[in-house]
Structure formats: structure tokens, C-alpha cells
Amino acid sequence: MGEAEEGRRRRLILHNFLSLQECKELEFIHKSNCTVGYRPNVFSTTLSHLIATNSAHLIIPFVPVRERLKEKVEEFFGCQFELFVEFTAPEHAGMISHLSFRSLFLSWSRGASIGWHSDDNRPYLKQRHFAAVCYLNNYVDDFKGGLFHFQDGDPETIVPSCGDVVIYTADSRNTHSVDEITDGERLTLALWFSRDATYDEDAKLISLLSQSLLHDNVPKLCLPMPASSNMYWFSPDQASSDHQLGFDICWARLHVLGYDLLFRQDKSHCSNIAELLMEPLRLARGDELFDHEFINILHALQVVQFHCWKAPGLESVKLETSKVVRLSQSQREIILHLKSSFVKDLHLLESVFSNVACAESSQNSFNWADFSVAVTLWEDYSRKPRRRGQGHVPPSAPTFKFPSP
Numbered sequence: 300m301g302e303a304e305e306g307r308r309r310r311l312i313l314h315n316f317l318s319l320q321e322c323k324e325l326e327f328i329h330k331s332n333c334t335v336g337y338r339p340n341v342f343s344t345t346l347s348h349l350i351a352t353n354s355a356h357l358i359i360p361f362v363p364v365r366e367r368l369k370e371k372v373e374e375f376f377g378c379q380f381e382l383f384v385e386f387t388a389p390e391h392a393g394m395i396s397h398l399s400f401r402s403l404f405l406s407w408s409r410g411a412s413i414g415w416h417s418d419d420n421r422p423y424l425k426q427r428h429f430a431a432v433c434y435l436n437n438y439v440d441d442f443k444g445g446l447f448h449f450q451d452g453d454p455e456t457i458v459p460s461c462g463d464v465v466i467y468t469a470d471s472r473n474t475h476s477v478d479e480i481t482d483g484e485r486l487t488l489a490l491w492f493s494r495d496a497t498y499d500e501d502a503k504l505i506s507l508l509s510q511s512l513l514h515d516n517v518p519k520l521c522l523p524m525p526a527s528s529n530m531y532w533f534s535p536d537q538a539s540s541d542h543q544l545g546f547d548i549c550w551a552r553l554h555v556l557g558y559d560l561l562f563r564q565d566k567s568h569c570s571n572i573a574e575l576l577m578e579p580l581r582l583a584r585g586d587e588l589f590d591h592e593f594i595n596i597l598h599a600l601q602v603v604q605f606h607c608w609k610a611p612g613l614e615s616v617k618l619e620t621s622k623v624v625r626l627s628q629s630q631r632e633i634i635l636h637l638k639s640s641f642v643k644d645l646h647l648l649e650s651v652f653s654n655v656a657c658a659e660s661s662q663n664s665f666n667w668a669d670f671s672v673a674v675t676l677w678e679d680y681s682r683k684p685r686r687r688g689q690g691h692v693p694p695s696a697p698t699f700k701f702p703s704p
């Protein structure tokens with residue numbers, strides 16, 4: 300292939316580039332850590348956010364995926380140079396970290412869409428040369444709407460399918476759009492690549508983190524720490540973060556999966572969300588309380604989403620009967636009272652987080668015995684990330700190219 304032909308190449312569709320297991324693991328990571336995103340009804344998880352919330356080990360499953368994608372992009376576009384995953388300065392005031400990675404896990408919920416654009420269409424995006432979008436779930440089964448269109452050339456339309464990837468140049472040869480999501484939640488992993496070494500996605504930081512996680516001989520349990528409460532607050536106009544309208548997205552995800560929260564202390568008169576996010580709590584369903592304490596809401600959410608991921612393959616055990624107790628009348632009242640702090644608009648919540656596949660399946664078959672197995676497995680997963688099964692951890696530490704000074 301000559302250079303001219305390489306130059307003309309503009310897009311590539313890869314079917315089943317990611318395995319179902321990889322997609323499910325990335326879904327678990329995103330759903331248990333995401334924050335409100337940069338556009339209406341879009342939620343995102345950045346790598347820097349995982350690090351900032353004491354969940355750096357959750358970057359590990361993502362690293363080999365990113366490396367494989369980079370190789371594909373280099374090969375397809377015939378890059379003679381090393382590509383750098385793009386890094387830009389933070390766009391959001393109030394981010395807890397000064398780092399901003401441009402590898403993003405994204406979920407688009409009802410109402411989200413994007414009109415015709417190319418991915419380098421702003422002066423500050425000119426360093427973007429190539430884009431890769433990985434689809435982590437399925438059109439129709441998991442969401443409706445959300446078809447991807449190229450303005451010209453083939454294929455005209457991409458129907459998101461779990462594991463597929465679309466790779467394209469970020470310039471105006473690839474003007475594209477995404478239809479509005481009308482139901483459910485559409486999950487993607489988006490990466491932008493740059494030829495410019497100065498935009499490298501904090502290679503040094505990821506490298507250091509991977510090294511310490513992979514070679515640390517003392518496995519520590521990584522308990523997540525919530526970020527600022529604003530980052531989890533969904534408000535209808537996305538501008539106000541005064542917690543008077545909208546809802547907390549961690550609470551929302553637990554709610555749509557059928558869980559209630561009971562805090563250790565009587566917090567029934569606490570309306571300060573920032574404080575509540577940090578409080579130890581137990582989970583309830585209906586009139587049953589599961590007698591296990593989580594250190595905060597993010598910890599509970601990680602375990603619940605882990606259970607969603609693993610539930611189909613769990614082998615049930617017999618549960619100690621003392622693990623599940625009946626809620627008292629006063630506990631029920633406290634739970635109800637606190638809902639009003641976490642959610643100001645239940646209708647809005649249920650329209651944004653509609654059609655949650657796991658909720659449907661778990662409503663019918665939920666049992667605390669399986670959940671209790673998931674609690675133990677989650678601890679194992681979060682304590683020994685380097686000893687996970689094949690395909691999660693690269694055989695040797697991933698190689699990173701450091702930008703020259």
C-alpha cells in the first residue's frame with residue numbers, strides 16, 4: 300500500500316473487537332463510578348476521576364484495551380509515528396483533579412444526542428487526529444435511538460453493537476452525528492489520538508499506578524471515596540448544583556435497581572448531600588435489611604454494580620439467617636425521609652434512568668444469598684487486582700512511551 304492510499308483511508312469498523320466479558324467489566328467500572336458529564340444527559344468516567352476516588356485499580360482492565368486500539372489505529376492509518384492518546388487541559392471548573400484524560404467512558408441516557416460535527420471542530424481540539432468509539436452495549440436490547448451516522452460515504456449508519464469499534468480520522472472527512480436516545484442507556488468508550496507528543500494522556504501517571512498496583516506485594520483493599528457531591532448531582536438544566544432540583548446519580552442507580560439506603564447514624568434530619576455521601580450505610584430491599592456495613596454510598600454502589608455484572612454466573616450458597624433482618628417501622632420512616640434529600644424529582648430520575656436491564660432481571664430473581672457472595676467476590680477483586688483472571692492484566696506491565704522533554 301502506497302502512502303497516497305494510506306492518506307485516503309478514513310474509517311474502519313471492527314466487529315467484536317472487545318469480548319463480551321471486557322464490555323461487561325468496563326460497564327461495571329463506568330456505572331459504579333461515573334459523574335455527570337459534559338453534555339446534557341451524558342455521564343462520564345475519566346481515568347483521573349478513578350484515581351482521585353481511590354479506585355485506580357479499575358484502570359487496569361482498560362489499559363490493554365487502549366493499547367490494542369492504538370495498535371489498530373497505527374496499523375490502519377499507516378502511522379510511521381507513535382500515536383499519543385490525547386490529553387487536553389481541564390474544561391470543567393470544579394474538577395477535583397487537575398488532570399483530564401481524553402479516554403472517556405460515556406453513557407448517554409434519554410434525551411442525549413449530537414448533531415453533525417467532526418471531532419476536531421474547535422480550535423482547542425485541533426490536536427485530535429483520530430477517534431475510536433467502542434460500543435459497550437446493544438441497540439434495542441439496552442437502549443433505543445442512538446444510531447451513529449456518517450454524513451457521506453460508507454457505512455452511512457452504524458448500529459451500536461456490544462464489542463464493535465468504529466475508528467475514523469477526526470477531520471471533516473468524517474462528519475458524523477448520533478440520534479437522540481429515546482430509552483435506556485447507551486454505553487461507549489471513546490478515545491482520541493493525537494500525533495502530538497505534548498498531548499500524551501498522562502502516560503507517566505498511568506505507568507506509575509500500574510507498576511505500583513501490579514508489583515505491590517501487600518494487597519490492600521481499595522475502598523472508593525466519593526468526590527465532590529456536585530459531580531454526582533443531576534440537575535435538569537445542568538447549571539444549578541444547589542441540590543434543589545434533580546437527584547444524586549449514585550442514589551438513583553441504587554434506587555432503579557431496587558435498593559434503599561439506611562445510614563448508621565440517624566441522619567434523618569441531615570439534608571447535606573456532601574455529608575451523606577461519606578456516611579456508612581446498609582442496604583435494604585422492600586422490608587428486608589442486609590446486615591453489612593458499607594463505608595459510603597460509592598462503596599455500596601460498586602458492590603451493587605459488581606453484583607449486576609457477576610450475578611448471572613454466581614453459585615448460590617446458603618446464607619446465614621442473621622444477615623437479613625426485618626426493617627423496623629422507624630427505620631422505614633428514616634429511609635423515606637432521606638430519599639427526599641437525594642432526590643427532588645423522582646419522575647425525572649425514572650425518565651433518565653429508564654429501562655435498566657439488570658433491574659428487570661434482578662427484580663425477579665434477586666436473593667440476598669447471591670448478593671452476599673458478590674460482596675465477598677468484590678472484596679477479592681478490589682484487593683488483588685493483579686491476580687484477576689486471564690485477559691484482565693497484561694502479562695507484563697504495559698509499555699508507555701514518555702514524551703521527550
Ligand SMILES: O=C(O)CCC(=O)C(=O)O
Pocket residue numbers: 413418432447475476477487489
Ligand atoms: O458515541 C458515538 O457513537 C459518537 C460520539 C461522538 O461523536 C462524540 O463524542 O464526538
Ligand SMILES: [Fe+2]
Pocket residue numbers: 416417418475
Ligand atoms: Fe464525534
